[in-house]
Amino acid sequence: MRKKIVSLSLLLVLCSxxxxxxxxxxxxxxxxxxxxxxxxxxxxxxxxxxxxxLPRVLGGCLAxxxxxxxxxxxxxxxxxxxxSPNTIGVNSGAGFAVxxxxxxxxxxxxxxxxxxxxxxxxxxxxxxxxxxxxxSSRTTIILAGITVSSFLNxxxxxxxxxxxxxxxxxxxxxxxxxxxxxxxxxxxxxxxICAALLLSLFLTKPLNILGLGDDIARSLGLxxxxxxxxxxxxxxxxxxxxxxxxxxxxxxxxxVPHICRRLFGNDARYLxxxxxxxxxxxxxxxxxxxxxxxxxxxxxxxxxxxxxxxPFFLYLLFKKKGGRRVNA
Amino acid sequence: MLEFCHVNAxxxxxxxxxxxxxxxxxxxxxxxxxxNGCGKTTLLQCLNGSSKVTSGSISLDGTDYLAMxxxxxxxxxxxxxxxxxxxxxxxxxxxxxxxxxxxLGFARRKSRQDIAxxxxxxxxxxxxxxxxxxxxxxxxxxxxxxxFAMTLAQDCDYIVLDxxxxxxxxxxxxxxxxxxxxxxxxxxxxxLVLHDIAQALRISDTLVIMQDRKIAAASTPKECLQQHxxxxxxxxxxxxxxxxxxxxxxxx
Numbered sequence: 125m126r127k128k129i130v131s132l133s134l135l136l137v138l139c140s141x142x143x144x145x146x147x148x149x150x151x152x153x154x155x156x157x158x159x160x161x162x163x164x165x166x167x168x169x170x171x172x173x174x175x176x177x178l179p180r181v182l183g184g185c186l187a188x189x190x191x192x193x194x195x196x197x198x199x200x201x202x203x204x205x206x207x208s209p210n211t212i213g214v215n216s217g218a219g220f221a222v223x224x225x226x227x228x229x230x231x232x233x234x235x236x237x238x239x240x241x242x243x244x245x246x247x248x249x250x251x252x253x254x255x256x257x258x259x260s261s262r263t264t265i266i267l268a269g270i271t272v273s274s275f276l277n278x279x280x281x282x283x284x285x286x287x288x289x290x291x292x293x294x295x296x297x298x299x300x301x302x303x304x305x306x307x308x309x310x311x312x313x314x315x316x317i318c319a320a321l322l323l324s325l326f327l328t329k330p331l332n333i334l335g336l337g338d339d340i341a342r343s344l345g346l347x348x349x350x351x352x353x354x355x356x357x358x359x360x361x362x363x364x365x366x367x368x369x370x371x372x373x374x375x376x377x378x379x380v381p382h383i384c385r386r387l388f389g390n391d392a393r394y395l396x397x398x399x400x401x402x403x404x405x406x407x408x409x410x411x412x413x414x415x416x417x418x419x420x421x422x423x424x425x426x427x428x429x430x431x432x433x434x435p436f437f438l439y440l441l442f443k444k445k446g447g448r449r450v451n452a
Numbered sequence: 453m454l455e456f457c458h459v460n461a462x463x464x465x466x467x468x469x470x471x472x473x474x475x476x477x478x479x480x481x482x483x484x485x486x487x488n489g490c491g492k493t494t495l496l497q498c499l500n501g502s503s504k505v506t507s508g509s510i511s512l513d514g515t516d517y518l519a520m521x522x523x524x525x526x527x528x529x530x531x532x533x534x535x536x537x538x539x540x541x542x543x544x545x546x547x548x549x550x551x552x553x554x555x556l557g558f559a560r561r562k563s564r565q566d567i568a569x570x571x572x573x574x575x576x577x578x579x580x581x582x583x584x585x586x587x588x589x590x591x592x593x594x595x596x597x598x599x600f601a602m603t604l605a606q607d608c609d610y611i612v613l614d615x616x617x618x619x620x621x622x623x624x625x626x627x628x629x630x631x632x633x634x635x636x637x638x639x640x641x642x643x644l645v646l647h648d649i650a651q652a653l654r655i656s657d658t659l660v661i662m663q664d665r666k667i668a669a670a671s672t673p674k675e676c677l678q679q680h681x682x683x684x685x686x687x688x689x690x691x692x693x694x695x696x697x698x699x700x701x702x703x704x
Contacts (some may be wrong), residue, residue: 203538333553336540339533340599342500344606345526345554390541 192403217247300373300426551605
């Protein structure tokens with residue numbers, strides 16, 4: 125298992141490097157390495173790497189990690205494998221709050237991640253409350269999530285219609301994209317995402333215990349309500365912060381945890397780090413393809429993610445009919 | 453000794469039990485029997501907080517059980533609930549290892565002792581051959597034994613089981629009763645809910661009979677039979693036969 129985590133980490137390093145290297149203007153590996161080492165400070169490569177490629181790769185990395193981990197957490201906490209930041213409306217909640225903050229707050233940038241987090245948390249708690257009242261029927265949660273999502277998406281559209289001055293490209297925001305990320309816009313979200321990721325890695329044991337169902341979790345001495353609340357807050361931080369700079373990137377949060385369940389088993393101690401790493405790789409690769417395929421035109425990462433991820437996920441779904449996983 | 457003292461309890465805000473006092477002797481097998489809906493499960497759920505104790509007290513070997521931290525409770529009393537709404541897609545071994553959860557420190561690392569206890573529990577319930585198989589792919593009987601192993605891995609003096617034989621076939625039930633008696637010989641206290649009265653009569657030191665959310669009787673199987681309590685609570689007649697191998701009970 126440790127080997128798998130190490131190889132996934134290496135894969136992530138590789139993807140990150142490729143993400144810096146490739147783009148509408150291809151760079152040479154030597155040049156990039158020299159820039160990363162702090163040499164050639166006045167070359168165009170240095171400027172390109174430090175102001176465009178590096179923040180973009182870092183943002184993509186954190187987006188993938190955040191959304192995939194949030195997916196794993198939500199699935200375990202709600203005991204529902206269909207849960208993900210996208211399907212239960214958390215992303216839309218964050219998105220709606222972002223738009224609201226932009227409309228009311230103008231250009232005040234640190235308000236955006238905070239609003240995204242608040243929107244994500246309120247939506248999560250609402251959905252969870254609904255699920256609790258409806259006796260946690262799995263279909264009900266997803267239906268409620270879809271309903272709340274479309275309601276909030278309508279809200280996003282309305283805000284954009286009311287206030288056309290908002291400096292957000294609505295289409296890219298709704299699909300999710302990593303273009304135009306700067307170190308400045310990343311500062312607060314990245315700190316929050318890293319902290320939440322670290323904390324959730326400490327909480328994988330309770331996450332596993334919650335997955336056994338409330339009754340058994342209680343018998344094993346877990347504070348069910350408290351742990352669930354902490355984990356829901358963490359997942360809201362993770363997905364909210366990603367939405368604040370990358371828009372409504374979908375899909376990673378649903379399919380990466382599922383791919384990892386098939387490849388690495390359901391034990392959260394491994395599932396969470398593996399999903400985070402694979403999620404990051406997935407976002408980076410999709411973003412890179414989006415930049416390279418039709419250069420100089422750019423496809424938003426969200427589009428590529430659906431194009432690449434969808435068929436791959438279907439392939440996984442049908443490849444192992446009957447048996448549900450490879451040995452963990 | 454586990455003692456319920458004037459306990460009122462409610463389940464999802466609905467009051468179920470009113471003024472229940474009952475006591476479970478240490479080192480004995482106590483079986484709770486009673487018709488469906490008489491409050492057996494609610495009584496046991498007071499032990500893990502799935503039912504809420506609204507007044508009264510529960511004491512475990514003289515200490516206030518309800519004031520104990522949850523983790524401490526789970527180190528002294530293990531409770532296997534009845535309902536399985538979720539069947540985890542985990543290997544049996546991982547499932548059993550979860551039983552060590554209340555004993556793990558902050559780092560949550562397994563010590564050699566933890567590993568030994570998990571292996572013991574799996575050997576005892578004979579699920580070791582299935583260690584690597586996923587719990588959701590197993591038959592109901594083996595899965596139930598795996599959950600039982602998880603409960604045993606908690607390594608508590610008090611073991612509480614809510615209808616543990618529901619998923620077992622006849623042979624499985626017989627083996628299960630043998631396991632219970634073996635645990636008793638090892639000094640464990642066992643409290644369980646059974647629907648099979650004949651089994652309850654055979655293995656219990658004390659029977660707790662519940663009716664209409666009240667304790668109708670709590671005494672030895674012999675006394676319960678002599679006083680015809682079972683017959684009046686369950687509306688049956690009991691016939692008893694015995695031969696060289698033991699006693700048999702029939703209900704009609």
